Amino acid sequence: MTARPKLEAQDIRLSYLQPRTGTALAALDGVNLQIMEGEFVAIVGPSGCGKTTFLSVVDGLIAATAGRVLVDGEAVTRPGPDRAVVFQDASLLPWRTVLGNVRYGLECLGVAAREAGARAEKLVALVGLSGFEHHYPHELSGGMQQRVNLARALVVDPKILLMDEPFAALDAQTRELMQEELLRIWAAAKKTVLFITHQIDEALYLADRVVVFSGRPGKVKDSIAVDIERPRPIGVKRQARFHALEDRIWELIEEDVKTKAREDRHARA
Amino acid sequence: MRRFYLQHERAILGAVGIIAFLILWEGFARGWWAELLQPLLGPQAARLQLRPIFISSPTRIARAAFDMIFVTGAIWKDFGWSGLEFTLGVALALAIGIPLGLAAGWYRRLSYAVEPFLTALNATPQVAFLPLLILWVGTGLACRVLIIVLLAVLPIAIGAVAAVRTVDARLIRVARSFSANDALLFRSIILPSSVPFLLAGARLAVGRGMIGIVVGEIYGSAAGIGAMMNQAGSRFETDKVFVGVLAIAVAGVGLVEGLRRIERRVEAWRPQVAA
Ligand SMILES: Nc1ncnc2c1ncn2[C@@H]1O[C@H](COP(=O)(O)OP(=O)(O)O)[C@@H](O)[C@H]1O
Ligand SMILES: [Mg+2]
Numbered sequence: 432m433t434a435r436p437k438l439e440a441q442d443i444r445l446s447y448l449q450p451r452t453g454t455a456l457a458a459l460d461g462v463n464l465q466i467m468e469g470e471f472v473a474i475v476g477p478s479g480c481g482k483t484t485f486l487s488v489v490d491g492l493i494a495a496t497a498g499r500v501l502v503d504g505e506a507v508t509r510p511g512p513d514r515a516v517v518f519q520d521a522s523l524l525p526w527r528t529v530l531g532n533v534r535y536g537l538e539c540l541g542v543a544a545r546e547a548g549a550r551a552e553k554l555v556a557l558v559g560l561s562g563f564e565h566h567y568p569h570e571l572s573g574g575m576q577q578r579v580n581l582a583r584a585l586v587v588d589p590k591i592l593l594m595d596e597p598f599a600a601l602d603a604q605t606r607e608l609m610q611e612e613l614l615r616i617w618a619a620a621k622k623t624v625l626f627i628t629h630q631i632d633e634a635l636y637l638a639d640r641v642v643v644f645s646g647r648p649g650k651v652k653d654s655i656a657v658d659i660e661r662p663r664p665i666g667v668k669r670q671a672r673f674h675a676l677e678d679r680i681w682e683l684i685e686e687d688v689k690t691k692a693r694e695d696r697h698a699r700a
Numbered sequence: 701m702r703r704f705y706l707q708h709e710r711a712i713l714g715a716v717g718i719i720a721f722l723i724l725w726e727g728f729a730r731g732w733w734a735e736l737l738q739p740l741l742g743p744q745a746a747r748l749q750l751r752p753i754f755i756s757s758p759t760r761i762a763r764a765a766f767d768m769i770f771v772t773g774a775i776w777k778d779f780g781w782s783g784l785e786f787t788l789g790v791a792l793a794l795a796i797g798i799p800l801g802l803a804a805g806w807y808r809r810l811s812y813a814v815e816p817f818l819t820a821l822n823a824t825p826q827v828a829f830l831p832l833l834i835l836w837v838g839t840g841l842a843c844r845v846l847i848i849v850l851l852a853v854l855p856i857a858i859g860a861v862a863a864v865r866t867v868d869a870r871l872i873r874v875a876r877s878f879s880a881n882d883a884l885l886f887r888s889i890i891l892p893s894s895v896p897f898l899l900a901g902a903r904l905a906v907g908r909g910m911i912g913i914v915v916g917e918i919y920g921s922a923a924g925i926g927a928m929m930n931q932a933g934s935r936f937e938t939d940k941v942f943v944g945v946l947a948i949a950v951a952g953v954g955l956v957e958g959l960r961r962i963e964r965r966v967e968a969w970r971p972q973v974a975a
Contacts, residue, residue, distance in 0.1 A: 490877055509879070516877045522870040526892045526969045538888070539878035567969045587878070 435504055436465040437623045438591055443488055443498040445481070458484045460648035461498070466591075471617060471624045473634035475680065476644030477688045482627045483519065485649065486595050489625065490516050502591065512540055515584035517594040521576035523568040523583075529555060530564040532579050536587040554582040557616065574605040581613070585620065594626045598633065607665055610636055614663065631680045635659075636668055643680060646687035653683055722758045729757030756938040764939035765946065774928075779947065781924040782913045785841065789848025790909050797853040797905075798898065801860025802890070811861065818857060826850045827915050839920035848912030852905035859901025863894030899963045906955045910948050 443462040446455040458481040466472050476482055487493045489500050491509040500507040502514070515536065523532045533554050537547035555564055558578040568576055577597050584592060598606045610633060617624060628634050634641045635657055645652045657676065659667055667673055705712060727733045731749035738745045752760060768775040804811040804818075829850055833843045867890055875885045917926030925944050932940035 492873060492876055510877045511879060516874075518870065518874065520870060522868075522874050524871060524874075524889070524892070526967075528969075535874070535888070536878045539875065539880040539884060567971075569969075569971045 434467065436501075437468040437470070437503065438464075438466040438489070438625070439501040439504075440464040440485075440489065441498050441501065443485065443495045443500065445484055445488060445493070445496045447484075457648035459488070459495070460650045462644075462650055464642060464651060466623055466625060468623055469621055470640065471626065471638045472640050472642060473626045473628060473638035474642045474644055475628055475631055475634045475684065476649060477646050477684060477691045478629055479691065480644045480647050480687070481649030482629075482644060483595055485644075486516065486593050486625070486627055490514055490593055512587055513589055514591045514593055515587050515589035517577075517580050517584045517592065517597045519595040519597070519599070521568070521573075521580040523576060523579055525568050528565045528567055529560055529571070529579050532568070533582045533586050536583055540587060550586055551582075554586040555579075557585070558582045559612070572605075573601050574609060577601065577609060578612075581616075585616070585622075589622070591623045591625065594624065596627055596629065599629070606633070611665055613637065614661075618662070631677050631684075632668055632673075635673060635676050635680070636663060636665075641676075641680060643683045646691055655680060725755070726757050726759060729755055729760070753936050753938055756942050760939045761942045761946065764937075765943045768940070768943055775925075775943070775947065778923055778925045778928045781921075782917070782926065785844045785848060785916065785924065786909050786913055789845045789912060790852050790905060792845065792849045793852035793856055793905060793909075794902070796849070797856030797901070798860050801857035801901075802864055802894070804857070805861040805864025806890070818854065818861075821850075822854055822858070826854070827911075830915065830919075834919060843919075844912070844916035844921065844924070847916040848909050851908040851912045855904035855908065856898070856901040859897045859904075860894065863897035864890060866897070867893050895966050896963070899959055899966075903956055903959055906952060906959070910952050913948065 440462050443459050444457075445459040446457045448454075449456050462481075462485055464472075474482055474485070484493070488495045489507070491500075491507045491511065491514070494508075502511075507514075524535060527535065530548075530551050533551040534547045537550060542550070552564065555561060558581055560575060560578055560582070563571065563575065568579070571579070580597060584594075598609050601609060614637065626634070626637055631641075638657055641655045641657060643652045643655070644650070655676065659670075659672065724733075728748065728750045729752050734745045734747075734749040737748060741748075765775075800814065804814045827847065830843075830847055833846050833850075837843050837846065871889050871893070872885065875889050880888065913924065914926040914929065917924040918930055921927040925947055929941050929944035932938075932944070
């Protein structure tokens, strides 16, 4: 008997109603996905293929047109404390300090102030921001803001972490640093992670499995196991095995990326 | 010396402007300019002396103000009445405008229902309602408070609508993702991001409330700064009229400065933009 997946998406479909034209836009076209407990799964796909939409459905922020999301076999209908999102833009509350932002999720869940403060401080230390507790977001670099974003999600101790291109806006060096750090935290915290990115090397470096989305409307094109042992020093990115996997995934999405680029050119013209 | 000037340039130039203006004014009232330009303009120069009954003069106004404040103390009663009208009027306008505006900003359907009224009220000069108000509630305190409400409620409500409409949708997603209920969403996201809009609305409301004081006291009011000015005007006591203008200006500037202080405290997190 096979174990039950921690998270399961069954044939998720979603169309947006476009207010301007009144027509429906298909964003997701039957996404099927199973993630086991403690697994780190990355989704890659061209921009606009519905990755953020899929994540929002999994979090329960938007309802799918058809299909369902199961966590531990139970259907998801709304956001819950078993899942937390690390948002694409840091989306920090600008009027709250680092500590205040990290506490935010706990306040929403009604955790007592004292306990919330203590837990938030621990998380601030875990993501390496000790000494910055009382800084405001605008006083932080992009990388530090994303650390706060990560701590804010981790502090509620979710079983599943949903990450939406959290490092996309960072410079290359900071990004690599954050990737290493994320693996360190993940290894310690043992969470199930669904990580969205449009960068193939990021997906390969982080994940146990890379799921490739097709261009819009998004659906799963292929799922590739990353058989690179952990812990992974940043140097694995330069191994031949890594490059071979990179090429394989690139072949899968190349066509969609080019189609998308053509569409964009047409849209501009 | 030069450094001192550069550091206080703004204050110094402001003071110079005011003093020059006061001297010019005093000169017209006392005939300084007429005398000075007599050789140049001949008999025409007499036109540069203006009768104090029309323009008063800074020293006359100062004397009148001194009398009214310290000698007779007459202005305090007027100040008290107007202050009462203003406080009640603006408080009511806030109590109506903020909830209405926030709700209209949040619930699209409510905004469809409310917006025609806001637009129409915004397009009419609200003082046009004064005769109606008098018809309904007479010329007493209620009438004067209501005209202030009518004038002040609009910028407050419009500011509140704008506040909610411009809340960062990404922050609302964050709150929803953490299962925040509506009350918490309002308290933790919508209210804090609304502060600048609400205070901007309040600043406009202060100015309009001052208009309300003057207009509301024109009819049948025995006390208040506006009534005092109206009566003094009809008796050609120009100095007193100016004292009233000055009193309203000082009160207005003081209130706006108070709001700015509040804003600076509440918005202390905002990055300081170099001047
Ligand atoms: N709220 C919305 N209303 C209408 N269309 C939307 C909305 N959000 C996203 N879309 C469209 O759905 C498609 C997928 O968007 P998204 O999930 O953000 O893609 P990705 O995250 O992969 O870049 C895009 O074409 C986008 O324009
Ligand atoms: Mg996205």
